[in-house]
């Protein structure tokens with residue numbers, strides 16, 4: 001495998017499996033994950049404390065007490081399962097760091113997308129097969145995937161199935177999240193991962209918290225490697241891969257899809273295939289980045305791809321057998337052949353230049369303005385609480401200052417108080 005000087009990066013060990021941790025600023029990325037592991041522990045510990053206090057209420061029924069007891073047990077186990085899995089970070093926990101140009105996006109937490117692990121390796125409810133079928137509408141059955149890279153592989157079942165169906169020579173699975181990718185690596189290497197699931201809308205009493213065993217049913221010896229890294233600045237050599245796969249990822253990254261096309265283009269060999277599937281629900285604050293299906297195809301053509309096949313198909317999505325909640329998604333799949341090398345890449349920066357260069361002016365940004373007005377109002381409401389004032393009294397103070405009607409001020413104060421309860 002051709003990486004930029006792989007030796008200079010740490011290898012994180014998930015049991016016996018070592019995964020290279022390839023970030024531009026390794027120590028910043030490690031420290032972000034250490035902080036997120038602490039945050040994860042604190043959050044679940046707080047939940048445990050709340051449940052534990054409530055379970056002491058003498059008026060609750062026997063059944064309720066039993067349910068809370070079981071939740072407590074499985075939540076405690078859950079902390080241990082996740083922190084044991086991530087113990088490779090322990091030795092870095094006390095190090096100090098300063099943010100450089102990059103960071104790990106704030107919406108990527110320790111247990112983000114955790115249900116993907118159950119869907120991929122445990123529920124066995126047909127969803128993985130449906131996803132592979134959606135790909136089969138845009139990739140010929142006799143396609144040979146060759147050296148394949150998945151960006152945002154997550155728990156990696158889609159990459160695993162794709163590897164088998166299209167007889168990949170070797171698959172490189174890249175993701176930013178050490179829980180998902182570490183679990184995937186263990187499972188694909190034949191281990192069983194025990195992990196507790198907490199379904200969104202439990203069907204029955206025993207579905208509130210469920211100990212799950214995640215594993216591959218028919219393990220076959222295959223060629224896989226794993227990389228913990230950022231797909232937006234993937235430190236891999238250009239024109240290395242025969243196939244790049246992007247399942248459920250293009251619309252969740254904080255990058256303009258146009259720029260992401262250049263990243264994929266850089267990694268692919270000319271004449272080879274980019275295969276995508278998943279949702280197309282961009283949620284950028286910049287509206288011009290929230291592309292339609294037609295714009296996606298148009299951009300692909302503009303930035304070096306042709307022979308573009310597209311398909312929409314309805315599939316089940318995250319329907320846990322233990323939950324009343326689940327979705328149907330009309331997934332957008334495409335395959336696109338790289339025709340030519342597109343423009344040279346700019347490095348992707350999560351942080352704007354004015355954060356790193358302290359002498360640069362901070363531009364007037366709508367988002368910051370909106371946040372600051374929210375914070376200001378919130379601070380005013382909260383500081384007006386003196387043990388005597390009611391919602392109406394606080395609203396009257398604000399209504400005068402902001403020239404609002406009293407009714408809208410009451411609604412705003414009420415909402416702020418609810419948000420802070």
Ligand SMILES: C[S@@+](CC[C@H](N)C(=O)[O-])C[C@H]1O[C@@H](n2cnc3c(N)ncnc32)[C@H](O)[C@@H]1O
Nearest residue numbers: 116152153154158175176177230231232247248
């Ligand atoms: C919706 S999940 C999809 C996971 C997997 N592809 C699947 O089909 O289940 C999105 C994945 O993208 C990963 N991800 C998000 N931002 C990333 C980044 N900058 N670099 C690499 N992976 C990223 C997340 O950790 C997560 O595994």
